[in-house]
Amino acid sequence: MKERQFLRMQNLPQLIKGVQLSFLILCISSISLFAQQDKTITGKVTSETGETLPGVTVMVKGTTTGTVTNMDGNYTLKVSESVAALTFSYVGMLSQEVAIGNQTSIDVVMKEDIQGLEEVVVVGYGIQKKLNLTGAVEQVTSETLENRPVSNVQQAIQGVLPSMNFSVGNTGGEPGSSMAMSIRGVGSLDGTDAPYILVDGVPVSNINDINPADIESISVLKDAASAAIYGARAAYGVVLITTKGGKEGVHVSYSNVFTYSAPLKLPEMMNSLEFANYFNKAGLNDGDSAPVFPEEVMGRIEQYMKDPSSINGTFPEPGNPDRWGAYMTANANTNWFDVFYKDWTPRQTHTVSVSGKKDKIDYYVSGGYYDEKGLLKYGDDEYKRYTMNSKVSSDVNSFLSLRANVKYTRGVTDRPSYDRYLFYHNIARRWPTNPLYTPDGDYHPSSEIPFLLSGRSKSTSDNFQISTGAVLEPIKDWKINFDYNWTVESNIGNNHDGSVILHGPEGITYSGRTNTSYSASASKKTYSSPNIYSSYEKEFDSGHTFKVLTGFQQELEQYEWLYASKQGLITDEVPSISTATSEQDDVGDSKWHWATRGFFGRLNYNFEEKYLLEVNARYDGSSKFPGDERWGLFPSVSVGYNLAREDFFNVEQIDILKIRGSWGALGNQLGNKNEYLYLYVPTIPVHTNNWWIMGDSRPNYASLPGLISPTLTWAKVKTKNVGVDWGIFNNRLTGSLDVFERYTSDLPGPAEALPGVLGTSVPKINNTELQTNGFELVIGWEDKINDFSYHAKATLSNAKTKVAKYRNPTGILNTYYEGQELGEIWGYVTEGIAQDDSDFDNWYDQSKLSGQEWRAGDIMYQNLNDDDVIDWGDNTVSNPGDKKIIGNSTPQYQYTISAGANWQGVDFSMLWTGVAKRDLWITGPYFWGGTGGVWQSAGFKTHLDYWSEDNPDAYYPRPYLTNGGKNQQTQTRYLQNGAYVRLKNIQVGYTLPKKFVQKLKLSKVRFYVTGENLLTITDLIDTFDPETTGGSWGAGKIYPLQKSVAFGMNVSF
Template sequence: MNKQTKLLTVTVALLGNLNLTAATTVASKPAGAFSSASTAKLLPNGHASTAVNKQDGRNILAKGRITDQDGEPIVGASVVQKGTKNATITDLDGNFSLNVPPGSVLVVSYIGFAEQTVTASTNLNITLKSNVEKLDEVVVVGYGTQKKVNVIGSIASIDSKSLESRGAADVSNMLTGQMSGVTITQNSGNPGQDAGKIRVRGVGSFGASPDPLVLIDGMPGNFYELMPADIESISVLKDASSAAIYGSRAANGVVLITTKKGKAGQTRVTYNGAVGFSKAVALPQMAHSYEYAEFLNMAIGKENFSQEAIKKYRDGSDPDNYADENMIEELLGGHAFQTKHELSVNGGNQNITYALSAGYLRQNGLLRNNYMDKYTGRANIGLTFNDKLKLDVRLAGAVKDRNEPSTPGPLDFDGVQSIIQQALRFPGLTPTYLQNGQLGMGPKQQGTPVAWANSSSFFNEGEKSIKANAELTFSPLKGLSLRAIGGYNFGLTEEKHYRNELQLTDGKIVGPSRLTNMMYWNAYKTFQFIANYNLKIKQHDVSLLAGYTWEDESQRFVSGSRNKIASDDKPFLSMGDANGQTNSGDGYDWALQSVIGRLSYNYDQRYLFELNMRYDGSSRFPTNSKYALFPSVSAGWRITEEKFWKDTPALDFVTNLKFKASYGVLGNNNIGNYPYQTVYELSSKHNYVFGGTYTQGAAITTYTDPNLKWERTRTSDVGFEAAFFNNSLTFNATYFYRKTTDVLYTPAASVSDIFGLKLSKVNTGALENKGWEFEVGYANHLGDFNYRINGNFSIINNKVLTLGLGNVQQRNGMVGNGSDLFIGYPMEMFYGYKTDGLFLDDSEVSSWVDQKAIASGSKAGDIRYLDVTGDNKVTPDDRVYLGSRIPKYTFGLNLACNYKQFDFSMLLQGVAKVKGLLSRYAGWAFNQEGNIQKWQMEETWNVQKHNRYAKYPRLETTSNAGGKNTLTSDYWLLDASYLKVRNVQLGYTLPKNTAKNIGIAALRMFVSLDNPLTLDHYYKGWDPETTNSSGYYYPTMATYSFGLTLSL
C-alpha cells in the first residue's frame, strides 16, 4: 500500500464525521480514483474536499497546518466551514486547504482532541489540545478493561506521565495527593524503607491488616519492584462495584498497576535519568551544651553545673572534657546523593511486540554506610499467531541491597532509628572523638550515637525477586475470548545484622560483637482461567466474565546468631564462638481458590448495570467458615444521552452527566496464618515428672477461637460524574459508606484472667468509614499557553462501633498515645485530660479542684487539669476524647502549564482536622537524662514571664514514664494539619525539527523538586506527617534533581 492509498484509508474512515459519502471501495483504488458520483474529491496534493463552493473570485483559499501539542502533524483532522457541508481533511503532514468566502469560520476537530474554531485565512497554524476526558478512554478494572464512560464503580487512575520525572525513590510516594479518597503518608526517609503507607477511604480494620491489595499485571507485588518508566497506568479500586471481583482481599481497596506493552511500529529506545541530592525535610534544633547546663540548673533548682563549667562549654577551651556536640546535626544535617537511570526499548510488528526495560536506582542516606541500590529488569512480549490466538509473556526481576548503620556489641537498640533516637536524647556534653583521635566514653561509657553510626556495625538486607507469567488468549468466536494465565513469583530475602566490638579510650570495650543471619524465601503460584463474552444487539451491549483462580504461597525462615566474631571486614557465622549460639526456623503455607463472575449491561450507553461476585475459599480459616461469597451490584444513568437532553440547546454546555450507585460486600483474609489453631507451648515451666523422670512438658497457654471467620466490609456508593464545555471542565462527587463487621480483636488482660488463659483474636469488633469525595478539573489554552488544574478533596469520618466487650476492656489499657479504641470515636484516638493553662503561683493550687489523684504535688508552672465530671476533683474518669491521628480532610491540587517548549507543574497536598503528639525525647525536656530543644527553651514557663498559657510548663526532669505534667492532655496535642508542596517541576523539550536534525526523536530536560516546602503548626524541626511521637524515626527527605528523557 503506497503513501496516498494509506491516506485514502484514513480519509474514508473519517468522512462520516464530515457528513460526506464516498465509494466503499476507495481504499483499494489509486489516489484520485474517486468516482464522479462521490461528493468527496481527493485533490492532487492529497486533500479531500467537497465541490459545494467553487472558486469564483469572491472566495479565498484557506490554507494551514494542524498539529498536536507536541508539534506532531495530525493526519485526517476535519476542517469544516461552519454552517455548511464544505469540508476537507488534513494530509500526512497535517496540511489542508479549503475554498471559502472571506471571513468564514472554520471548525477544526479530530477524535480525542478538543474542537477549535478559527477565522479563515491563507496561513493558519492550528494546535489542537487533547481532550481532558475522552469518552473512549479505557480504564483498567479487575480482570480486564472498560470504557471510562461506561464505568460505574469508583476508580481513580493516573498514567505514567505523572510519574516519570519525579525525584521520589518509591513509586508509592508519587501517588500522594493525586487521587481522592486515597491517603498516603510517609513515616521514614531511610533509603529502601521510605515507602508510603496507603489507606483507601479510611482505616478499615484494627484487627487485620488495613493495607490494600497491590497487583502488578494481575500478580501480587510491591512498589519497590517498579521503576516509574515501566508503568503504563495505576488504577485504585475504591468501592465494592469495582473491587468485589477480588473478594476476600479487597476490603481495603485494590491497586492495579499495568506495565507498558510493546507497540507495533518503529523501534523506540528511551533513556530516562536523573541525578540529585536529598536533605531532611525538618530537623529538631537542639541546645548547645552550655544552654543545656543552664536550663538543667533551672529545672532542678540548684547549680548542678558550675558557672566555670558552663563557661568552658561555651568557649570550647577544653573539648575533651567540655564538649559541645550537636549529634542530630552531625548525623542528619548533611546531604545525600541520589541517581536514577532507566533504559527501555519498545517496538514490534503485527506478529510480535516487545517492551524491554532495565533500571538502576542509587539512594544514599544521611548517615555513613547508609544506602539502597536497586536493579530492575522487565520484558513484556506479545505474540500474535493469528486472528484467534495470541500469547503474552511477562518477565520481571528486581534486586535490592539496603544497608544502614547499627549499634555495637551488647547494646539492645534497634538499628538506625535507635541511633537517631539516642542522638536526640543525649546532650552533647561528651565528645565522640578525643583530641588524640580515640573514641570518647560517651554519656553512658558506651560511646556516642555518632560513634555507633561511624562504626563497623551494620544491618544489611538483600532482596531478590523474579516474577513470570504467561497469558494465552484464544478467540474462537466473535465476541468470545478464553484466557489461561499461569504465574510464578519467587522472592529471597537475606538479612545480616552485625554489631561490632567498639573500643573506646582508656581500653574500654563495648562488646562482645554479635552477628545474626536470617533468611526468608517465599514462592507464589497461580493459575487462572477467564472467559469473556461480549454481545451487541442494536443498542444492547452485554459483557459476561466468568473464571476460576487458584493461588498458593509458601514461606520458610531460618535464623542463627553467634557472638565474638573474629573480624569486622567480612563477618560470617563460622567466625563466631559456638558457645551461646542460637538458631530458629519456621514456615507457612496457604492457598486460595475462587470462582469469579461479572455481568455488565448498557443500553445505548445510557443505562448502565453491573453485577460482580467472587466466591473464595481460604485455607487460613477453619472448615466451617472457609468459604464465603462477596457480591456487588451497581447501576448508572447517563442523562446526557437522553433524547430530551440532546434536543435542548440550552444544555449543550453539559458534555457528560452520569449518575451512579453501588452496593456490595468485601472481605479481609489478611489475618495471618491459621490463628484459629490451638498452639502448645514447650517450656521448662511446663515440665513434669513422668515415671520418675523429669520430662519436657507442653501446655495450651492461649485460647483460640475455632469459629474464626472473615472480616466483612459492606460498602455503599452514590455519586455523579459531570463534564462541561467539551470536557474542558469536569466535576465528580461521591458519597460512600463502609461498615466493617466481625473485626478481629484481642480482648484485654482483665478478660483473659477470667478464663485463666491468654486470648487470641476473636470476631468481636465493628467500625465504619463514611464520607465524601470531590474531584474537579479544568483545562484550556490562551494561544500557545496551555494550562490544566486538577483538584481533589475528601472528607472521611472513621468511628469504632463496637468492641464486643465494652469500652474499657482494651489490650492497651487506654494509654492515650494515639492508639486507643473507644466506641463512638475514631481509631487511633488520643484519650486524655482537658486543661486550662498553668498555675501562676503556688497559692492557685489550693484554690483549684483537687487533682492529687493524677498530679500530686502540683506547683507554680504546672498544668491545671479540668474537672469534666463535676465532682470537684480530677481523676482518670475525667479523661475524654481529644482527637485522632486519622485526618478527617485530605486534599490535593495539581497545577500544570506549558508554553511552546517549556512546561511547568506543581503538586500540593495536605490534610486537616488531625492531631499529633510529641512525647518522650521528642516532646519532653530532660526526659531520662535527655536533652532540651530550642523551642522548649523559648516557650517554657517561668516566674518572670508569668504566662498562664506558655507552650511548655515548668522545667523538670522526668523518667521514661513521664511525670504529672506529661499526662496525655490537650495541652500536649498539636494541630497536625499541613500543606506540602509535593513536587515542583520545570522542563524544556527540544523542538521536533531540532531533535530530528541531530538524529534523535525527542529530548526533554527537567529540574524536579520533591517535598521542598511544608506549611504546618508543629514545633520547628518536626514533621507532622511522621506519626512516631517519641523520636524513634528517620526524617523524611526533600529531593532536588536534574534529569533528562532522551528518545531515539
C-alpha cells in the same frame, strides 16, 4: 590547501554578483508584499450536532496571529492575501486546517475527539471505557508519574490519588523505606486493611519493587462493586498497575535523574550553656539539693563557648581517671544532629528501555538502576535497586495469541549494624556538652561513633516473577484466557557486631562491646496462581451491549525462614557463624502457607452508553478457616445513568452527567498475621535457649497450645457508593463526587472473659464491627489558547471510622468501645499556667494527678464534673472524670492542588498536598524536653520558652526532669494542630524542537529540573515534621524525611 584557496579566490566575483542579485530579488519581493491588500475572513464554528462553539481558537497557519470565536461561535479575522490556510483548535475536538483560497466566509463543523471519549480504564480482568464505569475507580497515567525525583512508586502516587492514605512508618525516610497504605481510611483494628496490589495481573507484596519509569497506568478500585471480582484479597480495595508495552515501530529511550536531598526537618539543639542552665533549673524544680552541672563545670562551659581553643572539651572523669568525662562533667558545645546527619546526599536513577511492535509481535524490555545514599555521616547507609522488566506478546494466528512477562528486582540495603532505632533515640538525649573528639583526637566514647563504625547490617532481596498466558478466540468476540503466575521472593540478611575499641586518657584503651557477634537469616516465599477466565461481548444495532465474564482462580503461597546467631568472633575480618566461638547457638525457623480458590463472574450491560449495569459475584474458599466456614459468596451490583445522553437533555454546555450507585460485599481473610494463618489448628509454640540449664546447655522447649475458636470465619466488608461524574464546556471542566459507606462486620475481637482457672487466654471470636463514612471530590480544568495549553486540578477527600460493635462491657477508655471514632484523643481542658503559688489555694484538688507540690508555673486543669477534684473518674465512657474528647488524630479533609502549562516546548507543573484538620498529642523528650530524668531528657531551642517569673507568658510550664508528669497530662493547651500544606513537587522542563531533534536522528529530548517537599506550611511546633511524628522509641525519634532538588533528562530514539 593552497590550490583550494586559489580556486575560492577565483570564484569570489561570481559570489559577489550572486549576493547582489539575491538582495535585488528580496527588495522587489518586499515591495510586492507591502503592496498586497489585507482581507477579512468571517465565519461560524459549530459541532456535528449543530451546536455553536464559543472559545474556538482560529489561527493563521504558521503564525501567532489569530482570534477566538464569540459566544455565538462567530469569528472575524483580518489576514493578508498571501495567507494560505487557517487552523481551528478546541479542547475535546479534532483540530482542522482549512485552505482560504478566494473565500472570505468560512464556516467550520468540528468533530469530537473520539480518543478522549474512548479513554479506557484498567479494571479487574480487563478494561472498560471510562464513560461506562459504574463503580468507584480512579486512574493515574505515566504522564503524572514521570520525572518525579522520588525513590519508589509510593512516593510517586502520594497526593495524586485522593482515595489513597499513606503513613510513614518507624523507618521514616531511611533509604529503601516504605509507607503503610490504605484506601478510604481505616478498615480494621489491627492494621490488616492494606489494599490488594497487582502488577500486570500478578499480586506483589511490595509495590516499591516496581520501577516507576516502567508504569503505564495505575488504577484504584475503591468500592466493593469494582473490587469484588478479586474476592478474598480485595476487601479493602485494589491497586492495579499496568506496565508499558510495545508500540508501532522500534523505540529506544533513556532517562536519568540526579537528585540532591537534605533533611526536611531536624530539631535545633540548645547550646551547652543554655542546656546546662535548663537542666540545672529543671533539677532544682525537682527538689535536687545540688545542680546537675556544678559551678566549676559551668565556668568551663562558659570559657569554651567564648573560645573553644582556650580549653579542652573534656577532662579525665573525676573519680575514674582512666575515662574521659562526659555529660555533666564535660564542657564542649556539640550539635549532634549536625554531627550525625549530612547537609545533603545524592541519589541517581537510570532507566533504559527498548520497545516496539511489528506485524504480530509487540515487546517492551527495560532495565533500571537506582542508588540512594543515606544521610548518615558515620557508617554510611545506602540502598540500591536493580530492575528488569520484559513483556512479549504475539498474535500466532487469527484465534490465538500468546504472552509472557518476566520481572526481576533486586534490592540491597547496607547500613551500620548498630540498632538504628536506638540510635535515633540516643541522638535526642545526647548532651551538647559531650565532645565529638577527645583531647587526643580520638572519637569520644559517648559519641557512639565507634559503634556505628564497628559492623554492618546487610540485606539483599530478590523478587523474580514470571507470568505466561494465552488467549483463545474460537469465534469473534468470545475470548478464553489462560494465565499462570509464579513468583519467588527471597531475602538474605546478615548482621555483624564487631569489636569496639574506646580510648581513655594517657593512651588507655578498653573494649566497648562485651561480645562480638554474627547473625544470618534467609527467607523464601513462593507464590503460584493458575487462572482461566472467559469473556463474550456482543453489541447490537439497537444500541444494547452485553459483556459476560466467568472464571476460576487458585492461589498457593508458601514461606520459610531460617535464622542463626553466634557470639565471640575469632576475627572481625571474616565474620561468620563458623568463626564464632560461643558454645550456645541461637537458631530458629518459621514456616507457613495458605491457599485460596475462587469462582467469579461479571455481567456488563449498557444501552447507548446511557443506561449502565454491572453485576459481580465471587465464590471464595480459604485454607485459613475450618471446612464448614471455608467458603463464602460475595456479590455486588452497580448502575449508572448518563443523563447528558438523553434526547430531552438540552443543556448544550454539559457533555457528561453520569449518576452512579453501587453496593457490594467482600470477604476478609483477616490478613497474613501469624495468628490468622491457622485459625482452626492448635499450634504449639516452640522456643529456643530455655532459661535453665540442663546438662551443659539451655534446651529448646515447647509450651501447650492455646484455645482455638472452631467458628472463626470471614469478616464481611459491605460498601455502598453513590457518585456523579460530569464534563462541561466540551469536557474542559470535569469532575466527580463520591459518597461512600463501608461497614465491616465479624472482625475478630475479644470474647467473654472466663475464670482464671482456665489457665489460658480466651480465643477471639467474630464479634467486632466498624463503620466508615466519607467522600471524594475531584475537579479539573483543561484548555488551550493558541499554542499555550494549561490544566488545573483539585481534590478533597475525607473518611471517618467508628466502632459500631466491640466487647467492652465496662466501657473502659484504655481499649476500644462502641461509638468510638477512631483517633479520638481524651484529655483535660487546660485553665492555664499558674502565675503564683497562691493560685492553687483556691483551685480544685489536683493531687490525684501528682502528689508533688503544685506551684507557680504548673498547669491548672478545669473541673468538668463539679466534684472539686481533678481526676479521671473510673476512666470509662460513662465516668471519665474531668476528661473529655479534645481532638482526633485521624487526618481529616486531605486535599491536593495541581496545575501545569505547556508553551512551545516549555512545561511547568506543581503539586500541593495537605491535611486541613488533624490533632496530635505528642509525648516524650522531643516535645517536652525535661522528662524521664536526666538520661531520658532532651534540650532543644523550643524548650527554652518555659515559664519563669521573667517569662510569665511562656509556652511551656515550669521545667522538671523527673516530676514533670503532672504538667504533661493529655490536655488542650499542648494539643498540636497537625494540619499542613506542602509543595510536594514543582517542575520546569524543556523539550527540544522536533526539527532540531530529528537532525540528531532522535525522536524526543527533554531536560528538566524538579523539586520535592521544598515548602511546608504548618502550625505544628517547629521540632516536628507533620508526616513523621512517630518513632519506635518515641515521637520524633525517627530517620528524617528529605527535601530534594533533581535534574533529569529523557531521550528517545
